[in-house]
Amino acid sequence: MFDFPYFITMLPDIWKAFQETVVMIGIALAISIFIGLPLGVLLYVTDKGLFWENRFVKNIFGFAVNLVRSIPFIILLVALFPLTKILVGTTIGPVAASVSLSVAAIPYFARLVESSLRDIDKGVIEATIAVGATPWMIIKDVLLPEAKSTIIRGITLTVISLVAYSAMAGTIGGGGIGDLAIRFGYYRYDNTIMISTVVILIIFVQLIQLIGEQFAKSLDKR
Amino acid sequence: MLEFQNITKIYESKNKQVVGVDNVSLKINKGDIFGIVGYSGAGKSSLLRCVNLLERPSNGKVLVDGIDLTQLSSSELRTARLKIGMIFQHFYLISQKTVGENIAFALRAAKTPKNEIHKRVKELLAMVGLTDKEDVFPAQLSGGQKQRVGIARALANNPSILLCDEATSALDPKTTLSILKLLKQINEKLGITIVLITHEMNVVKEICNRMAIMQDGKVIEEGAVYDIFAQPIKPLTQEFINSVVSFEIPDEILKDVKGQVIKLLFKGEVAGEGVISDTMQRFDVKGNFLHGTIEYIQERPLGIFVMELQGEKSTVDEAKKYMEQRGAVVEVVKHV
Numbered sequence: 001m002f003d004f005p006y007f008i009t010m011l012p013d014i015w016k017a018f019q020e021t022v023v024m025i026g027i028a029l030a031i032s033i034f035i036g037l038p039l040g041v042l043l044y045v046t047d048k049g050l051f052w053e054n055r056f057v058k059n060i061f062g063f064a065v066n067l068v069r070s071i072p073f074i075i076l077l078v079a080l081f082p083l084t085k086i087l088v089g090t091t092i093g094p095v096a097a098s099v100s101l102s103v104a105a106i107p108y109f110a111r112l113v114e115s116s117l118r119d120i121d122k123g124v125i126e127a128t129i130a131v132g133a134t135p136w137m138i139i140k141d142v143l144l145p146e147a148k149s150t151i152i153r154g155i156t157l158t159v160i161s162l163v164a165y166s167a168m169a170g171t172i173g174g175g176g177i178g179d180l181a182i183r184f185g186y187y188r189y190d191n192t193i194m195i196s197t198v199v200i201l202i203i204f205v206q207l208i209q210l211i212g213e214q215f216a217k218s219l220d221k222r
Numbered sequence: 223m224l225e226f227q228n229i230t231k232i233y234e235s236k237n238k239q240v241v242g243v244d245n246v247s248l249k250i251n252k253g254d255i256f257g258i259v260g261y262s263g264a265g266k267s268s269l270l271r272c273v274n275l276l277e278r279p280s281n282g283k284v285l286v287d288g289i290d291l292t293q294l295s296s297s298e299l300r301t302a303r304l305k306i307g308m309i310f311q312h313f314y315l316i317s318q319k320t321v322g323e324n325i326a327f328a329l330r331a332a333k334t335p336k337n338e339i340h341k342r343v344k345e346l347l348a349m350v351g352l353t354d355k356e357d358v359f360p361a362q363l364s365g366g367q368k369q370r371v372g373i374a375r376a377l378a379n380n381p382s383i384l385l386c387d388e389a390t391s392a393l394d395p396k397t398t399l400s401i402l403k404l405l406k407q408i409n410e411k412l413g414i415t416i417v418l419i420t421h422e423m424n425v426v427k428e429i430c431n432r433m434a435i436m437q438d439g440k441v442i443e444e445g446a447v448y449d450i451f452a453q454p455i456k457p458l459t460q461e462f463i464n465s466v467v468s469f470e471i472p473d474e475i476l477k478d479v480k481g482q483v484i485k486l487l488f489k490g491e492v493a494g495e496g497v498i499s500d501t502m503q504r505f506d507v508k509g510n511f512l513h514g515t516i517e518y519i520q521e522r523p524l525g526i527f528v529m530e531l532q533g534e535k536s537t538v539d540e541a542k543k544y545m546e547q548r549g550a551v552v553e554v555v556k557h558v
Binding site: 121123124126127128129130131132133134137141142145146148219220221222 | 274276300301302303304306307308310312314315316317318319327328330331332359360361372375376378379385
């Protein structure tokens with residue numbers, strides 16, 4: 001069932017696919033943190049009873065986030081082809097795939113950030129308001145530090161979701177491990193590749209989870 | 223000076239209104255340690271939170287040194303808040319920042335120059351007795367130590383008022399006492415007006431000079447702590463006073479008493495004048511103590527005794543009159 005010599009000959013392909021996966025996840029993660037983090041903070045501070053309470057803003061962004069999250073990823077992927085074409089110039093390859101991955105991951109991560117912030121004791125925020133702190137200080141020195149560990153855990157979750165999404169993106173021209181698994185494992189009944197890709201993904205996800213958790217723990221001073 | 227003018231706070235929920243604070247007017251003088259006492263739900267916390275507008279009153283004004291805070295813009299309000307420190311029952315320190323950083327946060331809110339922050343943090347830590355804890359995280363501190371950090375943070379910008387929201391309610395009696403001592407010291411040394419809310423009468427007795435009792439959103443009694451302890455008027459006030467100085471005499475005992483039972487109140491110097499022994503020598507009555515204590519409130523003695531007087535009715539009456547002449551307040555608990 002598992003043909004080891006064949007596996008060895010396929011190693012360069014597997015390695016290339018793995019790199020492609022890492023590239024698309026890396027780009028998508030960077031973008032979703034860059035946009036999702038502020039978006040999550042915005043969703044939180046515009047909520048009822050907080051210092052930038054604003055129903056209008058909250059509803060608009062909340063709606064946009066829910067909208068994207070309710071579209072199945074495989075459909076989002078295809079629907080975003082025109083946008084991808086404009087941004088990257090092509091719809092093929094890991095960089096192109098990272099566009100729709102980012103679009104999917106931004107609202108996901110934003111919601112995780114929002115819920116991390118919600119876990120902070122409101123009293124702590126109130127105490128800093130009483131001290132006379134500006135909203136910006138509260139975000140920078142209270143909200144983000146207090147939620148740091150849970151946000152790290154959110155990043156871990158986002159990466160793991162991205163791994164799953166990246167496999168889907170692979171099937172429609174994104175490349176990477178998912179593409180390899182479909183082409184060899186599914187279309188050609190190549191069990192060796194199928195098993196190897198599954199094992200690689202399992203190890204990859206376990207590693208991310210482990211590193212993320214360790215990091216989150218080491219940062220938490222509670 | 224801090225003044226509440228007709229403060230009303232109404233909480234709107236789905237289909238009903240709840241009155242948290244009901245038309246409260248209070249004046250708190252500079253340098254006072256003012257205690258607001260009441261059971262939970264009486265509105266004391268809402269009232270306190272109206273001072274720095276953590277809650278906006280639905281109606282009325284809060285004047286801090288003559289300035290109506292409700293009229294300020296949000297940036298003016300932030301500046302005003304720098305001068306109103308606040309500490310909380312659950313401390314509310316930033317858990318991911320060290321003790322030093324927590325205090326520095328308040329200083330940065332006041333835009334203190336960077337090079338002065340560290341020096342001031344050291345000063346504040348020395349004042350609250352935590353010099354060696356600057357680089358420690360709050361999780362490693364005891365409750366009392368956390369409250370000390372809270373106090374240091376609240377005092378960072380030299381406020382004129384310190385608000386204490388049940389500041390000792392989460393602490394054990396010994397720690398409570400040490401925190402109260404610290405607050406008193408701060409009041410005396412820095413002249414900061416302290417407003418504290420509590421449901422523990424002990425706290426008021428320990429450090430407050432004036433107090434108010436709240437019930438159902440209203441202030442039902444207000445005055446100097448000594449006077450209220452000596453002669454509480456409202457039933458709720460009496461209930462609170464009884465929680466610290468109780469003069470309940472068991473019915474069993476009262477049943478067997480033959481003479482008249484009176485309660486004597488000696489305020490201030492009168493307490494030390496030996497009025498009772500003089501009376502016993504002058505009149506042909508037998509006295510028998512059933513209960514009694516001398517409490518020291520604000521360093522002034524307050525003597526309260528319950529005793530039985532046996533003798534001719536006319537002599538007993540004369541003896542009571544004599545004691546009243548000497549400054550005692552006489553109240554008959556049980557007639558013969």
